[in-house]
Amino acid sequence: MEMDSSNQDKSSGSFSCITAIPGKFKAKVVEFTEKTKKIGQDDPRRIAHSAKVGLALTLVSFFYYFRPLYDGFGQAGMWAILTVVVVFEYTVGATLSKCLNRGFATLLAGALGIGAEYLATLCGEKGEPVLLGILVFLLATTSTFMRFFPSVKRRYDYGVLIFILTFSLVAVSGYRVNQIIQLAHQRLSTILIGAATCIVISIFICPVWAGQDLHNLASANIEKLATFLQGFGDEFFSFLGDECSVVASKDVKSFLQGYKTVLNAKATEESLANFAWWEPCHGRFKFHHPWKQYLKIGVLVRECACYIEALSGYINSKPQVPSEFSIKIHQLCVKISLESGKALKDLAAAIKNMVHPCATDTHIKNSIAAANELKSILESSSSLAKPDLQEIMPALVVASILIDIIKCIEKISESIHELSGKAHFKNNANSTITPEKQQQKQLLHRGIVKPINDANCDRVAIEIHGTCEDNSSKK
């Protein structure tokens, strides 16, 4: 003990090094635990998904454990495990897509493989491997090339892969295995059992619907742009020092970052739309829900996000000694920004609650009116005192970009109206009574629906068994 302390000075370098390793290790473990916690908290469905995969695997492994099942399928039970591991995806759509692709590709390629095998046996013992080799080469080459077709890649990529695999296995292994039909039957049934296990667990235990995710993503992205525009309105006018903007400036960072994720949402949106195409009707989504329309909306939303990116550079551009003219322009910019934000908020809420957007047009009209007022002020500017261009330039640029944003929002609104029509969104109370409306009213009388009067909208929001969220509660 004494020696240790006497040597402490000399060996302090190596000593700290030794204590640093467990310290570092501890830090790593803490970091890892926090990361794990965060990933789980961000989306608790991930934990459920992991458990679902574990459950599916445990279920199919019964093929090996129980003698009656094992006697029926033998080593082919392996294919059930393989199918579950490879096919079980996060969303129902992705799982279904892989299951159906795997199933049909296996059937088709199996049949073709047996045909090729039969054809090859006609060529004699020497010709058989040559013909089979040529067939495998040709089929693998053309199928691989097919995977470069965008339409094939989007939906049937996995199917083509399994097609090549199964054809090669059947055609080639058939050369040795005589009971090819029995083998094919065993494999097919185990693959079917594996796939069915995945589908049932995926759909009936905490399902993650790609369609629902796409729907929520579209709404959330529009909401993010709305938050930016509303925050920008406050922030841009803050040089007058009103209190409300001071509060808002604390959250500047969060709303400044929000729109950036919108810019990169394309890949996620496209894969979700592809998976949603495979899903059966679920929740509020019918079988032929117009998923493609979400992609169109996505393109417009990203265009709008681009304008916002250009706008974000002006968030802190405030005139030093604002002239009356400059204040007027600023005020109008703020009005356009706030009204545009409200229009987008309404559109986001309309998608979220699947109701026809009702207040959007009013907000768009308000922002257009403000833009027109701005234009007329600029026109009449030559009759006023000479403006200091350097001072008002940022405001002019902001105004101009905001006018572009209004145009963009008009397009988004149009696109969402189209979606509303195609997907039969509920109408608001102002419109004429549709058959669906009548049905809702009947439901109302039967006492399972509670009406909520939204002051802004004068709409009757419907809440059925807790599946439909109402936006009025968030206001």
Next chain:
Amino acid sequence: MEMDSSNQDKSSGSFSCITAIPGKFKAKVVEFTEKTKKIGQDDPRRIAHSAKVGLALTLVSFFYYFRPLYDGFGQAGMWAILTVVVVFEYTVGATLSKCLNRGFATLLAGALGIGAEYLATLCGEKGEPVLLGILVFLLATTSTFMRFFPSVKRRYDYGVLIFILTFSLVAVSGYRVNQIIQLAHQRLSTILIGAATCIVISIFICPVWAGQDLHNLASANIEKLATFLQGFGDEFFSFLGDECSVVASKDVKSFLQGYKTVLNAKATEESLANFAWWEPCHGRFKFHHPWKQYLKIGVLVRECACYIEALSGYINSKPQVPSEFSIKIHQLCVKISLESGKALKDLAAAIKNMVHPCATDTHIKNSIAAANELKSILESSSSLAKPDLQEIMPALVVASILIDIIKCIEKISESIHELSGKAHFKNNANSTITPEKQQQKQLLHRGIVKPINDANCDRVAIEIHGTCEDNSSKK
């Protein structure tokens, strides 16, 4: 014949329907052929890749055809075919990533599986399936959850999948198959043979390097922005009716579309960078080439593309009766736009030829000078005649966005200088002589390098064995 013609009027509907089917079919076939041709022409490496997959499959199917090989491996030869189909990807990096992931995951999971199996046998006949079931469930659940970690998903996603698969197969099948070690040995060797076949064919026959593609993509994206800015300069000033801009306006559509693809390049860039990480040194790329730096450049380039998106709305905004003041602003905007375009062109060429960017700073300085001139004109505007705000507003907005673009280009230039430093790009002739330079000079004397004097750049470009392209030939 006569009856046909007499009935023609009556049956014209069904008749045209019958002829329409082969017509429609023919049209479909023609369309399909053209599509196939286009996909092949767009990137002829796709045809080569398809043939490579066919070749690899044919090679590994020899396991079944030839008795000596078949006797050694038996049905395990199937795993070689499975490995080739699943592992062979378009780029070398992706193939290597899958092969290494598969290899290590199989080894690790195999060892763990045997351990689990041994542990389970200690629990007696009744306890064995229970313990194995619990182990499979726990391992599958935690591994599946690991796949949600971004760092795992990026590089080891496939490895984790194979890990779950192999562990389940080994642990579960071990319950029946006694010669588990021999089976594992057979499977491992066939998987190794399949993977080795893929790697060799992928690297040595028309290799598609993800790194090279990422490098080219970065250069091409910057080039697209440059083309837009240069075209925009011409187009924006075309209200004066000079001939050169009339010629340019024909290509408006093509350069207007170019930058749009840049906005959506994120997903491609990221996957290429991930695959490039796995690739050995090749061509002009060393082992530790800074692939991450390309992603940083990509972010900045997309930001710039966003500003360009905002700019593109003003491409046709020309004043009706341009005042002298307006023309002056326009002229300066055009100058900024052209110089920015040249700066980006130089940066794109620098990446492409892997030389240190040399003329960029001059062009950036020129555009900053023009921007400053513009600012001073705006400052002095109050002393001039009163400007018509409505008329000059588009030009002001364009000027302001262009100034943002200059800032963005400065950042891109900085980032490319960083890349140039990390990746040891060649220096130009102006700089001090580095050891590499000295080596190049020695090569020059040995007569295998031909010097090309670029008038703009005063740089000595090096061409070694035709692997290095020179941009001066494209000018």
